[in-house]
Amino acid sequence: MKRLLGKRAFVTGGRQGIGRAIVEAFLAEGAEVETCGRGAAPEDLPCPWHSLDVSDGTAVEAVAEAFGEIDILVNNAGIQVEKTVIESTDADWDLVVGTNARGVFNSCRAFLPRMRRGGSIVNLGSISGQLADPSMALYCASKAFVHALTRSIAVDHGPDIRCNAICPGWIETGMLEAGFALAKDPARAMEDARARHATGRFGRPEDIAAMAVFLASDEAAFATGQLFTIDGGLTAASPLNPGLF
Amino acid sequence: MRLEGKIAFVTGGRGGIGRAVVARFLREGAVVYAADLSEAGSLDRHDADGSRFLRLDVSDEAECIAAMAQVRAESGHLDILVNAAGIEIEKTIEETSLDEWNRSFAVNVTGTFLTSKHALPLLRAAAAEGPSASIVNFGSYDGFIADPGLASYCATKGAVHALTRAMACDHGPEGIRVNAICPGYIDTPMLQSFFTGEGSGAGGKSIGDLQQAVRDVHPLRSYGTPEDIANLVTWLASDEARYASGQLWVLDGGLSAQVQQMKV
Numbered sequence: 147m148k149r150l151l152g153k154r155a156f157v158t159g160g161r162q163g164i165g166r167a168i169v170e171a172f173l174a175e176g177a178e179v180e181t182c183g184r185g186a187a188p189e190d191l192p193c194p195w196h197s198l199d200v201s202d203g204t205a206v207e208a209v210a211e212a213f214g215e216i217d218i219l220v221n222n223a224g225i226q227v228e229k230t231v232i233e234s235t236d237a238d239w240d241l242v243v244g245t246n247a248r249g250v251f252n253s254c255r256a257f258l259p260r261m262r263r264g265g266s267i268v269n270l271g272s273i274s275g276q277l278a279d280p281s282m283a284l285y286c287a288s289k290a291f292v293h294a295l296t297r298s299i300a301v302d303h304g305p306d307i308r309c310n311a312i313c314p315g316w317i318e319t320g321m322l323e324a325g326f327a328l329a330k331d332p333a334r335a336m337e338d339a340r341a342r343h344a345t346g347r348f349g350r351p352e353d354i355a356a357m358a359v360f361l362a363s364d365e366a367a368f369a370t371g372q373l374f375t376i377d378g379g380l381t382a383a384s385p386l387n388p389g390l391f
Numbered sequence: 392m393r394l395e396g397k398i399a400f401v402t403g404g405r406g407g408i409g410r411a412v413v414a415r416f417l418r419e420g421a422v423v424y425a426a427d428l429s430e431a432g433s434l435d436r437h438d439a440d441g442s443r444f445l446r447l448d449v450s451d452e453a454e455c456i457a458a459m460a461q462v463r464a465e466s467g468h469l470d471i472l473v474n475a476a477g478i479e480i481e482k483t484i485e486e487t488s489l490d491e492w493n494r495s496f497a498v499n500v501t502g503t504f505l506t507s508k509h510a511l512p513l514l515r516a517a518a519a520e521g522p523s524a525s526i527v528n529f530g531s532y533d534g535f536i537a538d539p540g541l542a543s544y545c546a547t548k549g550a551v552h553a554l555t556r557a558m559a560c561d562h563g564p565e566g567i568r569v570n571a572i573c574p575g576y577i578d579t580p581m582l583q584s585f586f587t588g589e590g591s592g593a594g595g596k597s598i599g600d601l602q603q604a605v606r607d608v609h610p611l612r613s614y615g616t617p618e619d620i621a622n623l624v625t626w627l628a629s630d631e632a633r634y635a636s637g638q639l640w641v642l643d644g645g646l647s648a649q650v651q652q653m654k655v
Binding site: 280 | 539
């Protein structure tokens with residue numbers, strides 16, 4: 147039995163990485179899915195595409211209107227700029243906060259009135275919204291915004307709508323590689339980081355998609371307002387490398 | 392002086408952190424009972440410091456009752472109780488014997504329960520006179536996130552955190568504040584044992600290298616001193632903290648504020 151049969155889902159940022167894995171998992175579970183991103187549709191995309199920058203509220207509203215009734219909204223689109231506060235420019239602020247914070251707000255505001263009873267919003271927060279990664283100041287702060295907005299939406303729009311956030315840890319995506327590129331010795335840094343995971347590996351986009359399916363499905367009917375961390379045990383451990391002991 | 396005239400009782404009062412708390416309380420003008428298993432506690436020796444020593448095993452209810460009876464007879468009430476006595480078994484659950492598990496809970500959790508339980512009438516008496524009475528428990532950052540090979544210790548500290556909130560909830564209306572301090576890496580005999588102990592598996596690394604590696608992973612690039620902890624205990628014990636209750640106060644040099652350190 148497919149778990150999302152008959153449900154209409156919209157996933158932001160479905161071109162690649164976690165968003166793409168969520169699109170594919172939703173399709174496999176029987177949902178009707180559309181996705182969006184900046185620029186043209188990727189060639190092999192198995193669902194309709196909207197060329198959309200989520201930081202543009204008017205454009206988001208137009209897409210929501212075209213999409214119509216909705217059951218599942220996944221706010222996955224996100225941008226990471228690897229800088230400290232003093233290195234960050236106004237343009238960095240507009241880019242990161244515009245996409246990660248305002249973008250989530252834009253799409254929630256546009257899609258919520260069109261959401262059917264029992265609808266589910268799944269936001270992508272981050273472990274970095276709770277604990278800081280070095281040189282990710284605006285990114286960390288923007289994800290904390292997502293966590294708090296998640297709780298507000300759950301409180302304001304229950305019982306008809308549920309809203310949760312997934313907080314991924316280190317997932318094998320382009321973003322992860324960009325993070326390691328900051329290290330003096332990326333290969334060693336990657337080994338060091340891997341050793342800190344109780345699971346002995348980094349996450350895969352499918353690991354996050356699996357939680358997104360659960361939260362989108364009626365199985366999660368009592369789950370709302372929560373942050374679900376999927377990080378291979380990384381933040382359950384002290385930041386000391388267990389390899390030292 | 393911030394604790395002038397106050398009566399304080401510190402368990403583990405001759406150990407690493409407890410001893411620093413006792414010394415600071417004395418400087419701040421308190422009358423201090425230092426309770427521990429022996430005069431020298433976990434350190435090699437002890438020089439007279441003006442504290443009143445009480446031999447006490449916090450896991451023994453009769454001894455806790457007797458200790459509080461002595462405080463009542465001598466001082467009439469108690470303003471501050473600091474539950475700093477604690478032990479750490481450096482093992483995974485598979486390596487931990489039932490006796491070790493029970494001993495961890497007996498000292499770290501039951502000890503906090505017993506001293507608090509039997510100090511309550513004395514704390515109530517103090518709260519009736521002054522702004523509030525204060526209990527300061529010792530949790531740990533390990534009660535939130537795990538260090539490897541410290542399973543029973545992590546579990547007991549998580550229990551202390553929950554007990555702290557429960558006590559704050561139950562006894563706040565009586566004017567008794569209850570908080571826990573959650574230290575990170577503090578330079579104490581317990582930490583040195585963690586570095587050198589069988590479970591630490593320094594794996595060819597010298598202790599010095601290991602200590603440096605641990606310092607380097609802290610945003611502040613050092614581990615803390617018992618005096619750092621005593622500073623916060625003093626504040627929580629003082630009337631300045633009269634609105635602070637039911638909270639877990641992490642003091643760890645920023646260690647647990649971060650996800651990950653890329654040092655290479």
